[in-house]
Amino acid sequence: MENVTDKPEVHRGLEGVIAASTNIGYVDGQAGMLSYRGFDVKTLAEQSNYEEVSFLLMYGHLPTEEEYKKYVTKLRELSEPDANIYELIRKIGAKTHPMSTLRTAVSYMASSDSRENSENLQDQEGMAINLIAKLPAIVGAIHRVYSGRDIILPDRELGYAANFFYMSIGTRPDPMESKIMDTALILHADHGMNASTFSALVTISTLADMYSAITTAIGTLKGSLHGGANERALRMIQSIGSPEAAEEKLKNMMEKKEKIMGFGHRVYKVYDPRAKILKQYADYITQKNDRNLYLTANRIEELMINKLGSKGIFPNVDFYSGMIYNALGFKTEIFTPIFAVGRISGWAARSLEYAGDNKLFRPKALYTGEKGPLKYVPIHER
Ligand SMILES: CC(C)(COP(=O)(O)OP(=O)(O)OC[C@H]1O[C@@H](n2cnc3c(N)ncnc32)[C@H](O)[C@@H]1OP(=O)(O)O)[C@@H](O)C(=O)NCCC(=O)NCCS
Known part of the structure; x- marks a missing residue:
């Protein structure tokens, strides 16, 4: 039955509705605690770095030294977007809000990935890693173009957060700037069933590809009640x-x-x-x-x-x-895209987790309109 008629309770904004289960992150709103895979975010912010936290969110455990090296190497190898992405960012220019440019650029990434139509979980994971690797360079380039400066390519010697800072600001960060950038990205990496995460899950639940899911999430993050x-x-x-x-x-x-x-x-x-x-x-x-x-x-x-x-x-x-x-040194309009650079690992990890045990999202709406059937009056007689 599509239209519910017997006045059941409507959960506006789905508030309080448990729509999925997860073992990725936990928010305790009364105790003021946030954890990723059981690790207190405070401990991770003090002792870890973004690459390790990203691996933790994606694969469920802290990496061994060998896993860590492999993951970091992969992210660095994939860190530079294709020339057509840079071209697109330049073409969109400085008049558009950076969140709109980011949404368009991420959507465009699919055009240079042969897996873009695949429903296979391994391919979805490959696309997720590609997104995690490239987002700092894309947001960095958007920041540069938005502030009328030249794009800077990734420096593969730098860590994830330091490289993001470098490509955005144009100087290599000092150790404290690097730590602050890293901490900010860690603290934004995941946060329960928020609106953008939920929207990514809705998209992935249709068996659409990871680029579509992340494009959806970025669109949702843009609003001022969320990332804005x-x-x-x-x-x-x-x-x-x-x-x-x-x-x-x-x-x-x-x-x-x-x-x-x-x-x-x-x-x-x-x-x-x-x-x-x-x-x-x-x-x-x-x-x-x-x-x-x-x-x-x-x-x-x-x-x-x-x-x-x-x-x-x-x-x-x-x-x-x-x-x-x-x-x-970041421009105000780039704050929400920075949020996206941190959140990409949470979006990707939760999308993969959901896709692994998929159920198409399809809630109902309470119909409050005219039930009819009304008489159709031709346009010239109305
Ligand atoms: C985030 C937010 C939407 C949560 O709203 P909420 O769950 O409805 O908030 P609560 O029910 O806890 O609010 C309790 C009371 O404090 C008031 N309140 C909540 N946030 C407030 C704020 N930022 N400024 C002034 N008053 C506020 C509410 O109006 C309510 O007042 P009432 O008791 O007279 O009705 C809301 O706090 C807000 O709009 N904050 C500003 C935007 C923001 O910073 N968003 C980012 C969130 S990470």
Whole structure:
């Protein structure tokens, strides 16, 4: 039966609906804990690196030395996109939002992969690795073109995060910049059944290819209720302008019932563990420049927790990440594509996991329209 008529409960936004099982990542919103394959993200952020975390998400265990070397070598070998991708990015140019360019570029990747129509799991995995390997160079090139600069090819001597920084900013990062970039990517690598992950699963469940699934996910990440919040959080902190102005401006925004960007979360009702880690790096990286921005953010946080902490409203991952990217030299419009570079491993791992035990997604909708049948009136008689 397509149309349900007996008024069952509608789960708007599928809130609370368990649509699949997974053993990839776990979010405990009450305890403020996030883990990948059982490893606390805090431990991974301190002790691991993005390549290892990506392997962990994809294959379910920490790699042995040999597995790690093989994985890193593969990512580096595949890191350079074809010339036609660079050409496309140049052609789209600086007028288009980087998330739109990224969505188009990832979709275009399928045209140079002979596996693009395969439903075979091994081919899907091959496409996933190709995407993980190439996304930093693609986002790096988009950042360069968007800011009117020349594209930089990958340096295969650099690690994943350092290379991404290099291709985006144009200088090789110092050890601390490299660590901060790596940490940001690790912290964004996976996060439960969020909207973009879910959309990737819907696409892969039709037996479409991995490029289609990731293109879908990127389109979903673009919105300001999802990946786009970090851009808006930074703009808000910049517009508040100083710690002294924070109280008055926040009061005005709250009176107008505006949401304060970078606060609150569907799952976390305590301090987002990712925000806690990023806050320390924001503090560090703004010591030389942008100190006013950090102090303003800190004051906003203090006021918000006083006012709404009792309702479970705390800073989320987007509150401090934008400030960090800004201090590292990234343009604001590239913040969400950076999120995508981190999240690519989670999207890919979860898509493969779902494809391994596939069931086509096909929920129902409660029909609330006219049941009819109405009389069809020819157009000239209406
Ligand atoms: C993420 C978000 C959609 C979660 O919404 P939610 O699950 O409906 O939030 P809650 O139910 O926990 O909200 C509890 C109360 O705090 C208020 N609140 C939540 N987030 C708030 C925010 N950022 N600014 C001001 N008030 C907020 C809600 O309006 C609600 O108020 P009420 O009790 O008067 O109705 C919401 O917090 C939000 O829009 N945040 C800003 C955007 C953002 O940073 N997104 C990135 C998320 S990673």
